[in-house]
Every structure is written in structure tokens, then in C-alpha cells.
Amino acid sequence: MKVELRNISKKYEGNSFYTLENINLEIEDNDFCVILGPSGCGKTTLLRIIAGLNSITKGDLLFDEVKVNNLLPKDRDIAMVFQSYALYPHYNVYKNMAFGLEMKHEKKEVINYRVRAAAKLLSIEKYLFKKPKELSGGQQQRVALGRAIVRKPKLFLMDEPLSNLDAKLRESMRTELVSIHRMLGTTTVYVTHDQLEAMTMATKIVLMNNQIIQQVGQPEDFYNKPKNLFVAKFIGTPTMNILEGTVENDTFISNLNDYKVKLTQEEVDLIKAEKIEKVYLGFRSEDAQIVSAADENANLIMLVINIELLGMNKQITCEMTLGQNIIITTGKDDKTKLDTKCGIKINKYHLFNGVTNNRIG
Ligand SMILES: Nc1ncnc2c1ncn2[C@@H]1O[C@H](COP(=O)(O)OP(=O)(O)OP(=O)(O)O)[C@@H](O)[C@H]1O
Ligand SMILES: [Mg+2]
Known part of the structure; x- marks a missing residue:
């Protein structure tokens, strides 16, 4: 029916x-x-x-x-x-x-x-x-x-x-x-x-x-x-990681720590056309990977504050600022060490208008 x-x-x-x-x-x-x-x-x-x-x-x-x-x-x-x-x-x-x-x-x-x-x-x-x-x-x-x-x-x-x-x-x-x-x-x-x-x-x-x-x-x-x-x-566990920031030229820059993520031309055009000033960049824990802190491809550099082995994979918690963390899912054999600085390379992200909270693109 x-x-x-x-x-x-x-x-x-x-x-x-x-x-x-x-x-x-x-x-x-x-x-x-x-x-x-x-x-x-x-x-x-x-x-x-x-x-x-x-x-x-x-x-x-x-x-x-x-x-x-x-x-x-x-x-x-x-x-x-x-x-x-x-x-x-x-x-x-x-x-x-x-x-x-x-x-x-x-x-x-x-x-x-x-x-x-x-x-x-x-x-x-x-x-x-x-x-x-x-x-x-x-x-x-x-x-x-x-x-x-x-x-x-x-x-x-x-x-x-x-x-x-x-x-x-x-x-x-x-x-x-x-x-x-x-x-x-x-x-x-x-x-x-x-x-x-x-x-x-x-x-x-x-x-x-x-x-x-x-x-x-x-x-x-x-x-x-x-x-x-x-x-x-609401959808996905762990909860999607969210960075708040602005867009300058073709790059997203987070308010905290000036982390940078290069955007596509299409995204940049949309943000310009809609005159969006505040932007949220979200990425799922499985859509990023841990790299060396010295890696020039790293988008973020953070301190590892917790590592959990869940069986099939590991969840690595990194500290963005006091009380605000980023979680990355890695393979179960990942060698990242606690209390060290690591780089995070974001492979896939989502953009949201910081005022309306609606998806961009
Ligand atoms: N009989 C009622 N009289 C007055 N208000 C009610 C009544 N039933 C529900 N509400 C109100 O309507 C809103 C939604 O309630 P509802 O029970 O539909 O939520 P729900 O999504 O099923 O929540 P839950 O996941 O906790 O079961 C709540 O704010 C509740 O206080
Ligand atoms: Mg109910």
C-alpha cells in the first residue's frame, strides 16, 4: 500500500x-x-x-x-x-x-x-x-x-x-x-x-x-x-570530524591552527557565488589517513591522545584543541604511537555553509 x-x-x-x-x-x-x-x-x-x-x-x-x-x-x-x-x-x-x-x-x-x-x-x-x-x-x-x-x-x-x-x-x-x-x-x-x-x-x-x-x-x-x-x-560512527573555517582563494583554512585543505574549482565557484564566508569542512574517520608529521601532503598535524583496537581496525584519536578531537580509522596493524605528533591527510570531505548548515555542492 x-x-x-x-x-x-x-x-x-x-x-x-x-x-x-x-x-x-x-x-x-x-x-x-x-x-x-x-x-x-x-x-x-x-x-x-x-x-x-x-x-x-x-x-x-x-x-x-x-x-x-x-x-x-x-x-x-x-x-x-x-x-x-x-x-x-x-x-x-x-x-x-x-x-x-x-x-x-x-x-x-x-x-x-x-x-x-x-x-x-x-x-x-x-x-x-x-x-x-x-x-x-x-x-x-x-x-x-x-x-x-x-x-x-x-x-x-x-x-x-x-x-x-x-x-x-x-x-x-x-x-x-x-x-x-x-x-x-x-x-x-x-x-x-x-x-x-x-x-x-x-x-x-x-x-x-x-x-x-x-x-x-x-x-x-x-x-x-x-x-x-x-x-x-547523525549518520555514521564515529561522528564525522568537523573543522570550522573560511575560504581564501582555492583553499579552506581552519579557524583553529590554520589547517589547510585545497578545494576544487567547482566548490570555490559555488562558495563565491553564494558569498559564503563561514564554512564547515567535514570528513569521516575512514576518509582520512595518518601520515608522518613531516609529510608535505598532511592537511592537519595533531597529537595522538588515544588509540583503540576494535578488532578489524583501530581508532586513533588526535587532539585538535582542548576537548575537541579528531578520530581517524586505520588498519589494525597501524604503527602510530601514543603521545606523538602525526600528520593527517584528508582523502574525501564534505563542505557545509557555516550559516545555513546546508551542504555546498
Ligand atoms: N500526548 C502528548 N501530549 C503532549 N505532548 C506530547 C504527547 N506525545 C508526545 N508529545 C510531545 O511531542 C514531542 C515528540 O514526541 P514523540 O513521542 O513523538 O517523540 P519520539 O521521536 O518518538 O521520541 P523517542 O525517541 O524518545 O520515543 C515531544 O516533545 C513530546 O513531549
Ligand atoms: Mg517514540
Whole structure:
């Protein structure tokens, strides 16, 4: 099912501020759309609006081109999965999954078939006649998913469904959810504040902050072409390194320490045309390399204050100024030494307007 939000704004009763402002979004049929953003940015509010659990202050919501602003949740053909599994404690797994279908007076054989098929898909066949409290968190979350799947909705709405699971289980459930989505093809809107979940699961990411959508696109768009400084810092670990400075002739010069990075003619032209005075230059830890402090290709020269071996690679922390550091990712066998000065050569960077914070180029 296609979901369309047109100019949707939301102000809760009693609040003086809008939680959402002019949200425009198209979620295509079969999309796995991840709504991403920091705590309090309005993700749950947006999901509940799609579910019909929150009213819309302004704007329109359309399902397959039909306006559904006033359609009751039960008539929307959707299934929701929450962070808390909200299973019925007194019913066994089978009954928990069958319950919604029984309410719809489905035939017993249909219910039996669908519950068993979903249980098989989720590998919980063994637990069908156990009570929720006899299951682990991950198993309970599967039951909650199963309950949604058996209803064969046109739309799945999920609000941080994995956040109560431990790191290992989250990882495997991520993969499972993606493969279930591939099999069923049901349009899914999935809320999370975890950028890794968004990057690994989404066909489309919607990144929100300050009541509005900051960027919509495929995961790689966010990594390769962040639209503004907020997006650049939100996506990727470690956080993108940022230098603040000005541009003279064809060179970026940082305010601290006069570090220099030569820019392309195209970038210089854009900065001149838009009369941008303050510029942020950002680079990811993996887009720079450590060189000798004497190397004339070094863009920055800094003191190494921490080295962490993460297994596959090392993270080298260098001090730019007190409390402001730069992190570089190197191979695991890198020989950089603690408390020495090293050069940093930047291989790829992003430029942002220092006033609007928008991407340049
Ligand atoms: N029922 C409500 N009444 C008044 N204000 C609310 C209500 N629900 C949410 N808000 C406000 O709307 C804003 C967004 O809340 P929301 O729960 O949508 O954020 P979120 O992005 O889901 O956050 P989190 O990641 O912490 O779950 C917050 O400022 C919150 O205080
Ligand atoms: Mg929330």
C-alpha cells in the first residue's frame, strides 16, 4: 500500500508548540521506510498519525490515493508492533497470535493455517503452547511480530520493536525482519533512533529533527551526500570530524591552527557565488589517513591522545584543541604511537555553509 503525507502538522492539545510541521512524505508500496531521529523529534507521533491513534492538526493522510484522515484505526488494515510486546499474559503463544483473527470471526482452519505459517517463519513453532512469561525477550518479540503478520495487513507500523533486546539478538532480528519483509513485501514504516538499524534495514530513510524532515533517501545518500550538518553528524560512527573555517582563494583554512585543505574549482565557484564566508569542512574517520608529521601532503598535524583496537581496525584519536578531537580509522596493524605528533591527510570531505548548515555542492 502506498502511504502519502501531505503537509501534515501536529500540535498536541495544551502544547504551545508544534510537534510536527508541514511533513510531506511518500512511502511507496513495498517500501521498508525507516523514520529516524533523536529522542523527542516526533517519530512516534508520526507513526501514530499513520495508525489513526493521533489526530491530524493540519494536512492530509492518503492510503493508495484515498484520504483517510478520519478513518478509524480498526478500519485501516494495519498492524502495529511496539517496543513493549504487549502480549496477553494469560494466553499462550498460539492464542496471542490467533486473537486478532478470532475477533474478525475468521474460520478456525484459516486461523490455524496462518498462525502455524507465521510461527514457522519466525521459528517459534516450539513455543506455540507456552505462556509469554516462559519465553525470552527475543522470543516474545517474535510472537508480537507473529501476531502482526497473521493479520495480513496492508501496512506494518513498528515503533522501536528491537530496543529491548540485547545487541546480538538485535543484530539477528534486524536480518530476520529484512528477510521477512522481502518475503511478504508488505509496506512497512519502522521507527528507530538507531542509525545503524536505519542504514542496514531501510529501503528508504526519513531523518527527522526539529519538527521537520531533514533528509529523505536511500541509506547510501545519507552517507555519501548528507544534505546538512545535522544529517552529516547523525549518520555514521564515529561522528564525522568537523573543522570550522573560511575560504581564501582555492583553499579552506581552519579557524583553529590554520589547517589547510585545497578545494576544487567547482566548490570555490559555488562558495563565491553564494558569498559564503563561514564554512564547515567535514570528513569521516575512514576518509582520512595518518601520515608522518613531516609529510608535505598532511592537511592537519595533531597529537595522538588515544588509540583503540576494535578488532578489524583501530581508532586513533588526535587532539585538535582542548576537548575537541579528531578520530581517524586505520588498519589494525597501524604503527602510530601514543603521545606523538602525526600528520593527517584528508582523502574525501564534505563542505557545509557555516550559516545555513546546508551542504555546498
Ligand atoms: N500526548 C502528548 N501530549 C503532549 N505532548 C506530547 C504527547 N506525545 C508526545 N508529545 C510531545 O511531542 C514531542 C515528540 O514526541 P514523540 O513521542 O513523538 O517523540 P519520539 O521521536 O518518538 O521520541 P523517542 O525517541 O524518545 O520515543 C515531544 O516533545 C513530546 O513531549
Ligand atoms: Mg517514540
